Amino acid sequence: MSDTNQAQGKLAMMTLAALLLAGCGDGSSSAPAASSESAQNQSMAAMKNPPAAATVSGKITYDFVPAVASKDGQGRWLAKLDYAKTVQKPARNVVVELINDKSSKVLLSTETDAHGNYSFQAPLDTAVHVRVKAQMLRTAGKATGPSWNFAVRDSSSDGYGVTVDGAALFAMDGASFNSGRKASIHDLNAASGWDAVTGSYANPRSAGPFAILDTVYSASHKVLEADKNLSFPPLNAFWSPGSDDGTYFNGVGDKTLRGLHILGHEDVDTDEYDAGVIAHEWGHYFQASFSRDDSTGGPHSSANLLDMRLAFSEGWGNAFSSMARSDPMYVDTQGPAQANVGVVFKVDEIPDEVAKAWFGEVAVQSVLYRLHQSPDIGFLPIYQAMAAQKKSPAFTSLFSFATALRGNVNAAGQATLDNLLAEINTVNKDRLDMFGLRQADLPPAVTAANKGFVLPVYTALEAGVKSKTGTIGKDATVCTTSAYGKNNKLGVYRYLRFSLPQKGKHTVRISADGGLYPSFQLYSKGQPIAGNMVKDPNLGGAYNVDYDLPAQDDYVATINAVANSGCFKILLAQVKTGEMQ
Secondary structure, three states: OOHHHHHHHHHHHHHHHHHHHOOEEEEEEEOOOOOHHHHHHHHHHHHHOOOOOEEEEEEEEEEEOOEEEEEOOOOOEEEEEOHHHOEEEEOOOOEEEEEEOOOOOEEEEEEOOOOOEEEEEEOOOOEEEEEEEOEEEEOOOOOOOOEEEEEEEEOOOOOOOOOOOOOOEOEEEOOOEEOOOOOEEEEEEEOOOEEOOOOEEOOOOOHHHHHHHHHHHHHHHHHHOOOOOOEOOOEEEEEOOOOOOOOEEEOOOOHHHOEEEOOEEOOOEEOOOOHHHHHHHHHHHHHHHHOOOOOOOOOOOOOOOEOHHHHHHHHHHHHHHHHHHOOOEEEEEEOHHHOEEEEEEEOOOOOOOOOOOOOOHHHHHHHHHHHHHOOOOOHHHHHHHHHHHHHOOOOOOHHHHHHHHHOOOOHHHHHHHHHHHHHOOOOOHHHOOOOOOOOOOOOOOOOHHHHHHOOOOEEEOOEEEEEOOEEEOOOEEEEEOOOOOOOOEOOOOEEEEEEEOOOEEEEEEEEEOOOOOOEEEEEEOOEEEOOOEEEOOOOOOEEEEEEEEOOEEEEEEEEEOOOOOEEEEEEEEEEOHHHOO
16 A cells, blocks of 8 residues: 555544544553552552553443334234334444544554453653554464454545545544553544434434444354354445445455445445344355355345345355354344344244255254254254355256265264255255256156256266267256246256266357257356357357366356246257367
8 A cells, every 4th residue: 555545544544534533532540559558568669669551441332222122912023123122232342442632543452352351561751642453363373273363444535436445444542541650551442323302312422333343243253153263254244324235245246345334324224233134144154155156146036036046145145144143143223213023933943834955044944953962963964065056067056965964974964954945855864966967856846747847956978979970968958947037047057067088179069949049058166168159150149168178077057048938958068179170
């Protein structure tokens, strides 16, 4: 960063600190006074051995407003932020700095402990104040141990979207004091800003960034249960009072905007206290960092029959959210005074009206969470199975996850897994594999007439031969449907797989029903393989995609017709280059 940028960043920080100060308290106090005789003895000792530093310590807290849910007389969920039950929670592992009032320089820096406590050995007789950043920062040192850099930044600041860390970092400053020569205590609390009389945010919402960060603490420390020395990639969470572009994790595209994006629009939709929502999105960050997420993305609901990759991704997000918070309730509030229900459900339940299958996010999340709750399984094998997805030849789905998990648990754990999979009509026991090859039973959510759009889960391609005399091989037929919706719903994409015993040039010929244009994508262990699709000049309605591929087991591919329904004949052939003109 240039000197100019550094100055601008510093100005932004100080502006935010001043803004948030109005919502913060500084409970300063000195150590208890000693008795007269004791004070005289201490005074004499001090004259002989003057103190080298003065202890400055305290506790950092923030106002936490719980998101609560209940049912009305008709059994419908209600939800709200319950401001009457606001409590002060410790701000855990946040950065605390001691600032020199005269020079504005950082004299000392530390982090709070799990109870929000901090301590400095401050220089004597110096005008200082305590600054708390909405940041968890621990760098990797020579000794083993975890490292992280989680920060909450202002999405309304000028630097947002300009550089990776250009958005201003939220912070709060305590009142100035003289460090003196005796120990002193300086507690700070970030206030919610809520005024019970007006029923609105009448003061700065200082607690918001720290509430977000504390959910991140819970999520990251859940993962540390399985790997205590894990190094987390840096993560920014973007929020501001008034932010309304959605709550989501962005792990691709413009690097300056990668991170968690969190709603903050009062009386419309705020998520800083909807911990279940934030932990869900952090679960997607975990997938991007330590696992793999092949999800199509896009809109989805509990009522949808989804592409299995999306169903697993969203099911994982919801299940992990409850694992991290030790709470099966997922509560999302919205509306005036944050007193309306957005989404509420119990992650361990599967209502009768939802799809009990590998393509239903509700079924997936219930299975994952109950696996975590099982005394025969727990989080470690789940973490290991998720990590195994990173290099899985198969697309990430309940099939690939469950296969990896089954190899990491004992017989009792396997029995639990098998029972849960059977409950949602998914192949299990020794018939389970990452591709769902033996999934022969059709879940009740799909009518028998639509079986061909769902099963087999993967269609196998057998390599033929292409030479100057023609192409010899066996076509495979797959059909897509928009019967369950478009873009990311069940049957829109069909999955293919094949193995190559030897390297070389290969072509995939796709013959489409009239009026259909195929979209074909080949993958190797989650990585897309580039291929240029061209129309076959010798065969109407056919397209060729050429590749130069190494020998490898288990290539996978997707094919779809965008928003249309129809069938494709697909032929894989090795090109005999020596025989081609």
